[in-house]
Amino acid sequence: MRPPCGSLFPLIILKKTRRFHLFVPANSSETVKDLLKRHAITHEVLLANPNELIEMQTRNDSTDPRSSSTFYERYHSLEDVCFKYQILATQRLNRDNPDTVKVILIGSSFEKRPLYVLKLSVNNRPNKKAMWIDCGIHAREWISPAFCLWFVQYSLSFYQSNKDITHILDNMDVYILPVLNPDGYHYTWTTNRMWRKNRSTNMSTKCVGVDLNRNFDANWCTEGASDHPCSEIYCGAFPESEPETQAVADFLRSHKDIVQIYFSIHSYSQMLLFPYSCTLEEAENHSELLEMVKEAAQKIQRHYRNIYKYGSGANTIYLAPGGSDDWAYKLGIKYSFTFELQDRGRYGFLLPPSDISKACNEALLAVKTIALKVDAKT
Ligand code: ARG
Numbered sequence: 155m156r157p158p159c160g161s162l163f164p165l166i167i168l169k170k171t172r173r174f175h176l177f178v179p180a181n182s183s184e185t186v187k188d189l190l191k192r193h194a195i196t197h198e199v200l201l202a203n204p205n206e207l208i209e210m211q212t213r214n215d216s217t218d219p220r221s222s223s224t225f226y227e228r229y230h231s232l233e234d235v236c237f238k239y240q241i242l243a244t245q246r247l248n249r250d251n252p253d254t255v256k257v258i259l260i261g262s263s264f265e266k267r268p269l270y271v272l273k274l275s276v277n278n279r280p281n282k283k284a285m286w287i288d289c290g291i292h293a294r295e296w297i298s299p300a301f302c303l304w305f306v307q308y309s310l311s312f313y314q315s316n317k318d319i320t321h322i323l324d325n326m327d328v329y330i331l332p333v334l335n336p337d338g339y340h341y342t343w344t345t346n347r348m349w350r351k352n353r354s355t356n357m358s359t360k361c362v363g364v365d366l367n368r369n370f371d372a373n374w375c376t377e378g379a380s381d382h383p384c385s386e387i388y389c390g391a392f393p394e395s396e397p398e399t400q401a402v403a404d405f406l407r408s409h410k411d412i413v414q415i416y417f418s419i420h421s422y423s424q425m426l427l428f429p430y431s432c433t434l435e436e437a438e439n440h441s442e443l444l445e446m447v448k449e450a451a452q453k454i455q456r457h458y459r460n461i462y463k464y465g466s467g468a469n470t471i472y473l474a475p476g477g478s479d480d481w482a483y484k485l486g487i488k489y490s491f492t493f494e495l496q497d498r499g500r501y502g503f504l505l506p507p508s509d510i511s512k513a514c515n516e517a518l519l520a521v522k523t524i525a526l527k528v529d530a531k532t
């Protein structure tokens with residue numbers, strides 16, 4: 155999801171028909187309301203007390219007797235997430251598959267936190283293809299890392315009982331990066347829940363962070379990104395200037411012959427997107443990709459009664475160059491997607507834990523639908 159407007163003047167470019175979400179510091183809310191009124195812009199306060207929500211979501215108290223939710227239906231600090239995937243790595247599906255889950259170190263973040271990928275692999279068939287899923291590229295989109303863990307847990311629990319996930323895992327390995335931006339994620343837990351970028355610093359500015367989804371080499375820093383270090387969509391000093399971007403790009407470059415499908419998980423706004431976001435031009439297999447996301451969105455609507463928009467990024471939301479999905483596509487991964495999970499703006503980034511299971515199951519259905527379609531083609 156695009157960063158909310160940080161200053162007031164973007165209001166003058168609002169289209170009459172478009173809804174916009176503003177995050178406003180509590181002490182300026184009256185001024186903003188006055189301004190909106192003066193310009194005859196209708197508005198509604200969606201969340202009057204976000205701090206209460208934030209407090210509830212970080213309390214994360216598994217010993218609370220009123221909380222019946224499991225590990226996967228709560229949000230977790232970076233330490234808990236890391237601890238969890240070390241445990242997951244010791245799990246196996248059966249005695250024939252001693253190495254179902256492997257942890258691979260692919261690099262480290264600006265603040266020197268490890269970047270771990272989990273590899274799910276149930277057999278060693280020759281010429282096996284693979285699927286990649288990354289989560290948490292934007293720090294405040296907490297449902298995203300929750301989804302990656304959900305996916306791993308689901309795969310381990312339902313392999314051999316759910317026919318779709320069994321078919322997928324029998325035919326492809328899955329690489330999962332649960333937290334692409336660990337420094338940013340940690341910062342949202344400790345300091346600023348609404349942080350989006352990574353936490354890299356630079357001598358030439360006092361502003362911190364690069365938008366990692368503007369830092370890939372795909373029409374880098376053109377319209378839809380900013381070269382201003384204080385911007386929420388700052389593209390960085392050059393493509394792949396950030397260690398997180400570079401680690402992902404290096405890994406995918408060295409696995410590009412086996413990785414067939416790329417997924418990047420974001421929130422919010424409920425959309426299933428594919429390239430391009432960096433240009434309004436159509437991708438070479440546009441209609442094939444459209445068909446896939448359309449089927450996934452229809453299944454979500456049928457099973458979960460929830461609406462997801464779908465289409466190419468630039469035509470469905472806005473131009474956003476330097477994104478990982480476009481870069482992966484240009485690398486040769488022809489099935490490349492960005493999902494924006496729940497919700498459509500009621501809670502936004504502060505999606506309550508009670509909504510995690512439905513949000514993840516919807517996204518899981520979309521991943522499975524697309525993976526099966528790709529597998530049937532190749
Ligand atoms: N909300 C995402 C962002 O602003 C959109 C991602 C779509 N893909 C892209 N390559 N920009 O980063």
Ligand code: ZN
Binds near residue numbers: 155292295420421
């Ligand atoms: Zn995002």
